[in-house]
Amino acid sequence: MAGIYLHIPYCKQRCTYCDFHFSTNLNSKNEMLQAIIKEIELRKNEISSPIETIYFGGGTPSILEPKDLDLIINQLDKYHNLSQLKEVTLEANPDDLTKEKLNYFASTPINRFSIGVQSFFEEDLRLMNRAHNAHEAENCIKLAQDFGFNNLTIDLIYGSNTTTDVMWAQNLKKAVDLGINHISSYALTVEEKTILNRKIESGELNPIDDQHQSDQFDYLVSFLEANGFIQYEISNFGKPGYFSQHNSNYWKGIPYIGIGPSAHSFFGVQRGWNIANNAKYINALKKGILPIEIENLSLKDQYNEMMMIGLRTIFGIDTNSIKDRFGSKIYTHFRKEVEQLHHENLVEEIDSKIILTKKAKFFADGITSRLFYVD
CATH class of the missing domain: 3.80.30.20 (tm_1862 like domain)
Structure with missing residues (x-):
C-alpha cells in the first residue's frame, strides 16, 4: 500500500x-x-x-x-x-x-x-x-x-x-x-x-x-x-x-508521493523533492514540467535513512536485515556502534530489534547520528 x-x-x-x-x-x-x-x-x-x-x-x-x-x-x-x-x-x-x-x-x-x-x-x-x-x-x-x-x-x-x-x-x-x-x-x-x-x-x-x-x-x-x-x-x-x-x-519505509511545492517523495532507492517556490512551481506545471529533483540513494544513504527513521520509533531497527541488505562492512560498523550505545544504556535489543531506552529518547537525533555510516 x-x-x-x-x-x-x-x-x-x-x-x-x-x-x-x-x-x-x-x-x-x-x-x-x-x-x-x-x-x-x-x-x-x-x-x-x-x-x-x-x-x-x-x-x-x-x-x-x-x-x-x-x-x-x-x-x-x-x-x-x-x-x-x-x-x-x-x-x-x-x-x-x-x-x-x-x-x-x-x-x-x-x-x-x-x-x-x-x-x-x-x-x-x-x-x-x-x-x-x-x-x-x-x-x-x-x-x-x-x-x-x-x-x-x-x-x-x-x-x-x-x-x-x-x-x-x-x-x-x-x-x-x-x-x-x-x-x-x-x-x-x-x-x-x-x-x-x-x-x-x-x-x-x-x-x-x-x-x-x-x-x-x-x-x-x-x-x-x-x-x-x-x-x-x-x-x-x-x-x-x-x-x-x-x-x-x-517510518516503515513504505513509498509515497508528495504533491505541491516543497513536497517530498520516497521510492525506496530514490527520494525526490519539489521546488519550494510557489511561482516557479506554478509556472513549471503550466508548461507541463515537473519541478522535482530526484536523488538516487546509495547503500550508505539507505542505511543512514534506516537509522534516522527506525531509531525514532517503537518499530526499531531490525538487526537481521542489516548484514544481508548492506553488507559486512556497514554491518560491522553498526554492531560496533550499537555495542557502545548499549554500554551507555542508550539503546536496548529486543527480539533482534534495536530501540532507544527511555532516558535516550529526548536526545534521539544525536544518538542516531552516531550510527550513521560515513566513508
Whole structure:
C-alpha cells in the first residue's frame, strides 16, 4: 500500500517559530490548485498499487474552500485506486473548524484531523502568533466530535519560556479530558530565518532553556503513558488503534508521493523533492514540467535513512536485515556502534530489534547520528 501527501502552501498569518514553506498571500491560490491538479495527472503512473493513506499538510489546508478540496479529491480519485483508502488526514487550524466546514468535511473521505492547537493558554498562543485563541482551541475539538470525528490528533508545543510546568501539565490534562486519542508534541525549536530567532537574537526574548524542555518532555512521556498512550515515535503518542497510519508508513519505509511545492517523495532507492517556490512551481506545471529533483540513494544513504527513521520509533531497527541488505562492512560498523550505545544504556535489543531506552529518547537525533555510516 502507498500514500499521497499534498502540500497546501498557504496560511492566514506567520507563526513566530515556523520555517515550513508557505505564503500568507492567497492571490495565487487558484493557479496553485490548477498546478496541483496538473501534477497529480503527470505523476499518475508513479504508484500503481492502491492508495492506503492521503495526508493534506501545509501550510494550512483547512484554509481551502469546499470546492477547492473537492477539486483535489476528485482528481486523486480519477488517477488513483482509492478503493482501499483507510485514512485521510487534514491538518487544520482551530479557527477553521466551523460548523459549516465540519458539515462539509463529513461528506468527504476525510476521516482524521490534525489540529494545530499548540496550547490551551493565551500567553503561549500570543508568543507563537497563532491565528486562534484558547477558547477556539478547545471548542473546535468538541465541535469535531459532535460531527462524528473521533480520530483526532492535536499538536502541542512544550518548552516555551511562557509555558510553566503547571501550564504544561494542564495542557496535557485538558487534552486527555477532551477525549483526544493521539497527540503530536514538539519542543519549541528556534530555527534560522524565523521571527522567534530574530526576537531572541535582538534580546526581545530570552533564549530557550534546554533543561526546561527536557523536564517537560519527561513529564509528557510519563503522563501520557499513565493515561493509556503509547509513544510509538519520539514526538507521537497514540492510544491503541489510533496511530497515524500515514506517518507510520513513512517510518516503515513504505513509498509515497508528495504533491505541491516543497513536497517530498520516497521510492525506496530514490527520494525526490519539489521546488519550494510557489511561482516557479506554478509556472513549471503550466508548461507541463515537473519541478522535482530526484536523488538516487546509495547503500550508505539507505542505511543512514534506516537509522534516522527506525531509531525514532517503537518499530526499531531490525538487526537481521542489516548484514544481508548492506553488507559486512556497514554491518560491522553498526554492531560496533550499537555495542557502545548499549554500554551507555542508550539503546536496548529486543527480539533482534534495536530501540532507544527511555532516558535516550529526548536526545534521539544525536544518538542516531552516531550510527550513521560515513566513508
